[in-house]
Amino acid sequence: MPLEMNDPDDDESPRRRRFEKPTSPWWRPITRSGRIFLALGVLVVAACFVAAYLTIAHFLERDGRFRIAGTGNIEAAGLAQVSRAELIPVFGEDIGKNIFFIHLSERRKQLEQIPWVQRATVMRLLPDQIRVNIVERTPIAFVRQGQRIGLVDADGVLLTMPASRMTQHHYSFPVVTGLDARDPLASRRTRMAVYQHLISELDSTGQHLSEQLSEIDLTDPEDARVLMPEQGADILAHFGDEQFLTRYQRYKAHIAEWRQQYPRLAAVDLRYEQQVVLEMAPGSGPAVTAGDGQAAADATPAKPSAATRTDEPAKPIAKPEHRPHTKPSPKSAIERKREEARRAALARRQKLNNAGPNGQAQ
Numbered sequence: 001m002p003l004e005m006n007d008p009d010d011d012e013s014p015r016r017r018r019f020e021k022p023t024s025p026w027w028r029p030i031t032r033s034g035r036i037f038l039a040l041g042v043l044v045v046a047a048c049f050v051a052a053y054l055t056i057a058h059f060l061e062r063d064g065r066f067r068i069a070g071t072g073n074i075e076a077a078g079l080a081q082v083s084r085a086e087l088i089p090v091f092g093e094d095i096g097k098n099i100f101f102i103h104l105s106e107r108r109k110q111l112e113q114i115p116w117v118q119r120a121t122v123m124r125l126l127p128d129q130i131r132v133n134i135v136e137r138t139p140i141a142f143v144r145q146g147q148r149i150g151l152v153d154a155d156g157v158l159l160t161m162p163a164s165r166m167t168q169h170h171y172s173f174p175v176v177t178g179l180d181a182r183d184p185l186a187s188r189r190t191r192m193a194v195y196q197h198l199i200s201e202l203d204s205t206g207q208h209l210s211e212q213l214s215e216i217d218l219t220d221p222e223d224a225r226v227l228m229p230e231q232g233a234d235i236l237a238h239f240g241d242e243q244f245l246t247r248y249q250r251y252k253a254h255i256a257e258w259r260q261q262y263p264r265l266a267a268v269d270l271r272y273e274q275q276v277v278l279e280m281a282p283g284s285g286p287a288v289t290a291g292d293g294q295a296a297a298d299a300t301p302a303k304p305s306a307a308t309r310t311d312e313p314a315k316p317i318a319k320p321e322h323r324p325h326t327k328p329s330p331k332s333a334i335e336r337k338r339e340e341a342r343r344a345a346l347a348r349r350q351k352l353n354n355a356g357p358n359g360q361a362q
Helices: 014-019 032-062 084-094 104-111 163-169 185-202 244-261 330-353
Strands: 074-077 117-125 129-136 139-145 148-153 175-177 215-217 225-230 233-238 265-269 275-280 288-291
Touching (some): 074 084, 084 104, 104 117, 139 185, 148 185, 185 244, 225 244, 244 265, 244 275
Parallel strands (some): 074 129, 139 175, 233 265
Antiparallel strands (some): 117 129, 215 225, 225 233, 265 275, 275 288
16 A cells, blocks of 8 residues: 655645744734833833923923914904904903913804804914904894894894994894894794895895885784885784785785775784775774775774774684674674784794793893
8 A cells, every 4th residue: 555645845744834934913923022022112102202292282382482472463354343342352361371272162152252243263373373253243124122223133133333333334224123132042033034034025026115114013923013104104014924025015005095094094904815904093993894805995894892992903804604693793703803813922922932942042
């Protein structure tokens, strides 16, 4: 029987395997001494990095070239309504401080607390400069609070400006009421959204119809009440919260007839599809209704009632079905509608006062 012999050239030969040297990555030495030397090398490199960092940090901290010497080292761009006198106190504690130890994010938040500042950017300019870029708020309406007239932007932020400066800017806005600084910011923002919708819709035809508005009451965001200047007296028009252009055109088409028949006309409620409610001045009689396509002469006055209040905006009178002995009296319809409107208004005010998580006061 022949003997089995290993080929000397075979890679699997035991003799060849005995003389082969084991291989391993450099970062994982096989011997214990190799692992010790590798660990010592890593420690030395890490110590060098730490020492270099501390040396550079100490140098930057102690070197006077990186200190904010004074307010002249603070540059500001984008200032129009905000003055440097309002901006510099934000950096008061940074004067004489190393530029690398100034908290830029905190300074940005402090700058954005200034009412006229909408957005701010703060950056370092080596070796010793701080640059501030300001984006200011843009007013879109006058706002009246008591006897004071100010400005308000699209977010409902109330802005102050001297009257002489307003004159220089030639602002031409309607006056907005119904905004209070004590209201949550989210509530004011909602009211200003109604205002912007009203203005943009009236101006969508290119005729700049919003210039004919005198004052807009946004107390109820679901009913924009607009003071319309007419010859001899202003008329309060209820525009609701939609179809502003359609309701404005309906008002303009019939106001001359309404005023001719009712010289003591004080308010017009345009929120209903098929009719409008005409309210007289206090002491001049109850509210009346007119169909949308009818002239004021066709309007049927409601019967006077001791319970009817003419100093409140009148509500539409439901059109009863023509059935014998079941037609409700105008008096009961008016009172019922007004009571429903009062309850709805109260519920809306409570909802606005309980604004959501973004309703922090400004």
